Amino acid sequence: QITLKESGPTLVKPTQTLTLTCTLSGFSLNTSGVGVGWIRQPPGKALEWLALIYWDDDKRYSPSLKNRLIITKDTSKNQVVLTMTNMAPVDTATYYCVHIMVRGVSSPFDYWGQGTLVTVSS
Amino acid sequence: SYVLTQPPSVSVAPGQTARFTCGGYNIGSKSVHWFQQKPGQAPVLVVYDDSDRPSGIPERFSGSNSGNTATLTISRVEAGDEADYYCQVWDSSSDHWVFGGGTKLTVL
Numbered sequence: 001q002i003t004l005k006e007s008g009p010t011l012v013k014p015t016q017t018l019t020l021t022c023t024l025s026g027f028s029l030n031t032s033g034v035g036v037g038w039i040r041q042p043p044g045k046a047l048e049w050l051a052l053i054y055w056d057d058d059k060r061y062s063p064s065l066k067n068r069l070i071i072t073k074d075t076s077k078n079q080v081v082l083t084m085t086n087m088a089p090v091d092t093a094t095y096y097c098v099h100i101m102v103r104g105v106s107s108p109f110d111y112w113g114q115g116t117l118v119t120v121s122s
Numbered sequence: 123s124y125v126l127t128q129p130p131s132v133s134v135a136p137g138q139t140a141r142f143t144c145g146g147y148n149i150g151s152k153s154v155h156w157f158q159q160k161p162g163q164a165p166v167l168v169v170y171d172d173s174d175r176p177s178g179i180p181e182r183f184s185g186s187n188s189g190n191t192a193t194l195t196i197s198r199v200e201a202g203d204e205a206d207y208y209c210q211v212w213d214s215s216s217d218h219w220v221f222g223g224g225t226k227l228t229v230l
Contacts, residue, residue: 037219039221046208046221046224047157047159047221047224049218049219049220049221052219060217060218062218063216063218096165104171105153105214106153106171106212106214107212108155108167108171109155109157109167109210110170110176112164112165113164114164115164
């Protein structure tokens with residue numbers, strides 16, 4: 001069964017760089033069509049898509065955040081890592097990693113991790 | 123960038139029908155996915171590709187999409203359906219994913 005689990009710091013200081021890891025289970029990022037993405041949700045607010053990486057290492061970034069984001073994969077560890085630079089209090093949110101299987105014009109995020117709350121504060 | 127608009131709240135009595143709208147320019151030409159998020163939990167996919175249901179999602183959940191509005195319908199609403207509901211599309215022009223602002227369902 002497919003599961004994803006986020007890990008990383010729960011508290012970061014303003015201007016610091018956040019590094020989050022998503023550990024995958026039940027599927028491989030070597031499989032054609034597979035993608036893993038990151039989505040965040042500030043407390044009480046809506047979901048916001050951040051980034052996505054495909055099995056072939058193709059990457060996509062939110063246009064509003066692309067200058068601060070880097071997404072990478074380590075297929076040997078079955079992990080995806082998101083790096084976000086220059087963190088600010090407005091980046092306080094629950095960060096989710098998600099699975100997608102490309103099978104047409106548009107595919108849904110069909111599996112979600114439990115999420116990890118990151119607070120940005122000095 | 124592409125924008126999805128959802129009303130902030132919907133209220134219905136148990137047993138009634140709840141409808142959630144998701145507005146976007148020519149959204150009928152896109153595939154719309156819907157997520158349910160209960161407090162403190164991760165979102166769950168309830169409808170994909172406008173009207174398909176993942177395994178395990180009750181038939182009470184259905185979707186439609188035409189023109190500038192997509193709609194998620196929950197029939198015979200139960201107290202356990204109380205949650206936030208989000209629509210989402212992939213914007214082909216920018217190759218990015220977009221979420222609506224979400225609608226909170228209150229079961230009276």
